[in-house]
Amino acid sequence: MADLFLIGITGGVGRLLARRLRARGDTVRGLVRRDDQRAELAAQGMDTRVGDLSTMTVDELAAAFRGADAIVFSAGSNGGSREVTKAVDGDGVAKAIAAARLAGVERFALVSVLPESWRERDLGEEVEYYFAVKKEADIALSRSGLNWLILRPSLLVDGPGTGVVSLGPAEFHGRISRDDVAATLAELLHEPRIGRQILELDEGSTPIEDAVRANVR
Incomplete structure (x- = not known):
């Protein structure tokens, strides 16, 4: 059991x-x-703190984090306005990293995005900005010194999960249910041998537990 x-x-x-x-x-x-x-x-049965990530200080966020075994950052603007993207996907991740260090929480998992997502389309400036900020956040976390994990799912869809995926350092961009992303992330968070890795996630044919174990190094 863990405190997350x-x-x-x-x-x-x-x-x-x-x-x-x-x-x-x-x-x-x-x-x-x-x-x-x-x-x-x-x-x-879940304890939460009311606050706005964009206005909370690092000290306030660290106080909320204290005692946790890991931080999971799955918030995102989903390509909305530049202001929201910067506040959440950019500054929000940077603030959370600093707060994790201050609180003494080493494990930090970030839900990011596959860089190839929707490359076949004209995305518009705001969505292109979103991808750029997400990449900057990935880089910041990878250089943080924390025991980090970056999960890059392909196109997110609703509906029940299948329980089978394709997970590895490089995957094709298809689609995957949010349910399967959550199931994969839950399994990853309980695999201490996976750390300081970027893993991409797509629909596939491998049971989630097996897919996670295959990425232990």
Whole structure:
């Protein structure tokens, strides 16, 4: 069992991940923006702090992190306005890294994005900016000195997971359910032999537990 702090606990992947971690017996904490979200998660046995990542200080975030075994950052702007992208995907990750160091939390998992996503389309300036900021965040975490993990899923879709994936240092860009991303991340967080690695994730034919074990090095 582990104590895990989720930034993005109310998001598409984060909510599913929180439920899976709770089912495994983990302590799940997180950051929410509203009191009603805090009450909803408290009813599910999860302790959250109300705060805005874009305005919280590093010290405030570190205070929330203390005691955690790992930080999971799955929040994201999904290619929205530049201001939100910079505040969440850029400055938010940088702030969380600094707070993790201050709180003495070594393990830090970041849900990123496959660099090839939607390359066949005219994405527009804001989405291109989103990809650039996500890459900068990946680089910042990889140079942080923490025991980091970067997971890059392909196009996220809703619906039930299949329980089988393709996971490795380089994968094709297809699509994958948020449920399978959450299941894979839950398994990765409980595999201490995987660290300081970038792993890409796509739909596939390998059971998630086997796919994770295959990436132990």
